Amino acid sequence: MDFSDSIYNSRLAIDRTRPAKHRVTPWWKVIPVVCAVWSVFAVLAGVANFFDLRMLGMHASLSGQVSLFMALLSLKVILSCVLALYFERAQDEALRVKHLFRIFFYLMLFFLPLNLCFEGLYIAYRRDPSQVSWISITEVISPMSLWMDMVLINFAYSVQLAYSFWRKNQRQFLEAQAARQHYLQLRMQQLQGQLEPYFLLSSLEDITDLVLHADPQVATKALARLSELLRHVLDSAEDEWRSVEDELKVLQDYVAVQTLRFGDNLKINYVGRDRTWETIACPPMLFLPLLDAAVRACTDKLLSSSQEIVVACSREDGNFVLRISIYSFLASFGQISPALQEVNERVRLAFGNLAYCDERVILGQSGRRLALILSFPAREREDD
Known part of the structure; x- marks a missing residue:
């Protein structure tokens, strides 16, 4: 067209x-x-x-x-x-x-x-x-x-x-x-289309690494996990909106694939995952690029030592807030992945100035953390 x-x-x-x-x-x-x-x-x-x-x-x-x-x-x-x-x-x-x-x-x-x-x-x-x-x-x-x-x-x-x-x-x-509305819709689809091939290439690189350096049985399990993840991606391509809970399940499938590669070195600490997020709507394929960027930012460390990634979900002042943070001296996630900019553009198109995706440095007694912060209005999801 x-x-x-x-x-x-x-x-x-x-x-x-x-x-x-x-x-x-x-x-x-x-x-x-x-x-x-x-x-x-x-x-x-x-x-x-x-x-x-x-x-x-x-x-x-x-x-x-x-x-x-x-x-x-x-x-x-x-x-x-x-x-x-x-x-x-x-x-x-x-x-x-x-x-x-x-x-x-x-x-x-x-x-x-x-x-x-x-x-x-x-x-x-x-x-x-x-x-x-x-x-x-x-x-x-x-x-x-x-x-x-x-x-x-x-x-x-x-x-x-x-x-x-x-x-x-x-x-x-x-x-x-x-x-303008039609253009914004096309732009949203274009950005989602850019994220999906990026995710595919990223996951295939991980599978290739497992095939070359790991046990064949582990690679087979990784392929099975990847097929589940691909099913979520294909489902999301058909929907304009999904629930936050659906997107968090995609993260869990992604972590399962990466765990086969990094083993116990990859530690995911979920905060706020004990509650359900089924009622809050969000655009599809919004969380996965951010977690993937965090994993890639500490890939070198994960190959030799353990690394904790904190995935925190909360509801603040009527907004849903997702924070993904790692211990890193990296200046910006933008050095690793374009996901931050693309996700920020997607949420701005969907929610206007009420939403944003940004990164911040958090200094504490335990060390320097680099955090990805995604915030958008916690609107109720309409039933299909």
């Missing part, structure tokens, strides 16, 4: 991914709104004209005045509906400057005279149907009516332009939002 296909699919997915309050109003719903606005205007104008006529001592009915203005404004209502349909169908093409000036020119040159003639004909017909003529129509048209029609036509046009530009901005915002 290329980038253009991704954007196209993002646009198709907008209605499914965005909240309902951010959706753009369908174009057909604009027509009743246009009619309602013009109807309110006609009612107000009819009421005002009714009281003016009463003050002048002339006989008039309220319903008659309202119906008069409803009829006089009917062409303007049709104009607003046509403009709404045109701007919706043409969209960005209609909002170009040359098209806007062209529409304004047509309105002033053709629609304004047509509207004036219609109003004159209607008023002349109401006065005396038998005396309708071109002269009676022109007598009704005054400079004030011409000016009022120009104001109302330009008002209708301006309102439609403002609404069309607002809809355009909404569409662009939603498309950009959907495209």
Whole structure:
């Protein structure tokens, strides 16, 4: 799938991914709104004209005045509906400057005279149907009516332009939002894909070392353990979210493979493992690269002496925190593995600024420890 296909699919997915309050109003719903606005205007104008006529001592009915203005404004209502349909169908093409000036020119040159003639004909017909003529129509048209029609036509046009530009901005915002979400999802998958081959190569190197330097039976056991670990990796590739408990079990399978290589020299001290973490959600393949980086940072020591790796799980201020620490004078885990940077990017994509993955030096009486710290919001995992 290329980038253009991704954007196209993002646009198709907008209605499914965005909240309902951010959706753009369908174009057909604009027509009743246009009619309602013009109807309110006609009612107000009819009421005002009714009281003016009463003050002048002339006989008039309220319903008659309202119906008069409803009829006089009917062409303007049709104009607003046509403009709404045109701007919706043409969209960005209609909002170009040359098209806007062209529409304004047509309105002033053709629609304004047509509207004036219609109003004159209607008023002349109401006065005396038998005396309708071109002269009676022109007598009704005054400079004030011409000016009022120009104001109302330009008002209708301006309102439609403002609404069309607002809809355009909404569409662009939603498309950009959907495209960004799609990009972040692709980036998450890419990072996960980078971690999985890295893990495979790392594990195969360990198996190769066992085959060359250890007992064949040990290598066979390691292959069996590796198959279990691969099963977890394949399962995680199908899921967007897994539980913290699932990821901790992956660590245990990984430790089982490494124990066959390093024997009793590899000591894993689990802290906080006595409680279950089934309800907390996390992205898959998040913990394993960090533990693998810690093991590789002390590989040389493990071949000749024992080395303790502390894996501590805790819940602090609404966050799940994983700490993996080793005794080491290494300046940074980044010298050994790119896992720290990639895991940090993954949790930032998943949780934003609420999550991080960093390393810290801990100085104590027992010595200098280098720790990997992963923290992200402890959100409840949704049932599939």
